[in-house]
């Protein structure tokens with residue numbers, strides 16, 4: 001492959017998507033020498049730009065696409081899912097379709113300038129429209145799912161088929177594309193999906209965009225590792241009838257190299273270019289004081305929160321469990337994320353007691369997650385099961401306590417419990433009536449390595465080894481994900497013919 005080839009990337013406007021897209025851009029450039037253009041709305045480009053380092057700059061070009069949030073009934077400057085209530089997220093997703101014309105202009109300009117189209121477009125699977133645009137300038141599209149194979153297939157299958165609507169009186173139903181044993185319970189669906197009937201904005205958006213991405217792509221990329229999800233990769237491949245390339249984990253090399261030990265890493269993504277709610281140094285100093293494997297890390301990702309009542313019970317359960325913890329804490333559901341933190345959201349005197357006893361570290365809004373998960377003191381992760389968090393945790397051999405809240409998180413949690421045995425689901429959603437006693441019991445079960453917790457830990461360590469091996473290269477030996485990236489060449493053989501139809505030989 002020549003080093004002059006270019007690839008254009010189009011991520012959905014959400015941190016959980018921008019982060020793996022940028023990591024993929026770095027990975028592809030490093031392996032192939034291709035130049036990558038990432039195009040998004042100005043605010044998202046600003047976020048990405050604040051994360052680029054000097055060695056990225058000549059190789060990763062960031063391009064603004066014009067976007068006016070007010071044209072879509074969104075508040076001024078609203079271009080990313082962060083801080084948005086659910087109905088506004090739906091609007092933002094719908095509004096992402098307006099990027100089609102600016103993307104067409106961008107690709108046409110590249111063709112005019114270079115005399116040939118980019119090698120391919122890699123677009124978020126929620127940007128199904130991108131396949132047609134790529135074809136119109138003579139190139140091909142690869143869909144990129146920032147989730148894992150199981151979660152992606154479940155998400156695709158449930159949105160395209162709405163199988164719960166045919167479930168009759170049963171609370172359980174089968175997901176098309178999965179073996180019969182993989183059944184979902186109605187409570188694993190987010191309320192907006194439970195109520196979806198094919199005519200609401202969510203169904204219309206997902207059904208259109210996912211179908212287009214399946215129809216107009218020459219393959220899908222998945223941020224997972226073949227060895228840890230081999231069955232699900234096959235099910236996904238059979239269902240979407242496209243090749244699926246596993247190119248994960250999309251993590252900084254420093255995280256994957258366990259030898260970096262428990263200090264010296266400076267690798268976490270900074271949200272909006274801001275410093276984490278705590279300095280990495282303070283966090284690492286605190287972790288150093290704790291014994292190996294003793295700390296529970298708690299975070300609900302980049303955009304989710306729990307309810308005020310749940311927050312109170314979680315805090316009480318944590319205090320009762322007497323285990324050290326780091327909790328990324330933000331205003332509960334129903335309050336502005338930027339709101340001043342109110343003491344009444346936590347039990348009386350909780351913060352002060354945790355601070356004085358050094359038992360718990362409360363971090364406002366954003367923590368250096370990668371440094372925490374790769375620290376030897378961290379023993380388990382209470383997580384919403386967003387896929388980046390899952391890969392980050394498992395790559396470090398850290399078992400998970402699941403509390404899925406939205407998107408495909410309940411499917412991820414189900415897979416982690418049933419297929420991998422590395423997770424216990426504490427509860428799900430913001431409506432559940434979780435109590436402090438259950439919190440304490442689950443934490444103790446997972447942190448106590450003499451029983452079930454020990455078994456989960458062993459399995460997580462084994463999966464962590466498989467994840468790291470997928471991106472390792474030693475002499476002639478190359479991990480499966482590195483091979484998949486090097487083999488992106490399959491894209492070139494699928495370049496459209498003169499009639500614009502991809503010559504898919506897969």
Ligand SMILES: O=c1ccn([C@@H]2O[C@H](COP(=O)(O)OP(=O)(O)O[C@H]3O[C@H](CO)[C@@H](O)[C@H](O)[C@H]3O)[C@@H](O)[C@H]2O)c(=O)[nH]1
Nearest residue numbers: 016146147301302303328366367369386387388389407408
């Ligand atoms: O305090 C924090 C909180 C998060 N992160 C990072 O932010 C990312 C969060 O990603 P993820 O765990 O995937 O959660 P979401 O931001 O919720 O991700 C969205 O995108 C994911 C990938 O498609 C989906 O799996 C999720 O369901 C969807 O909500 C991870 O890299 C974290 O390391 C931090 O560094 N510090």
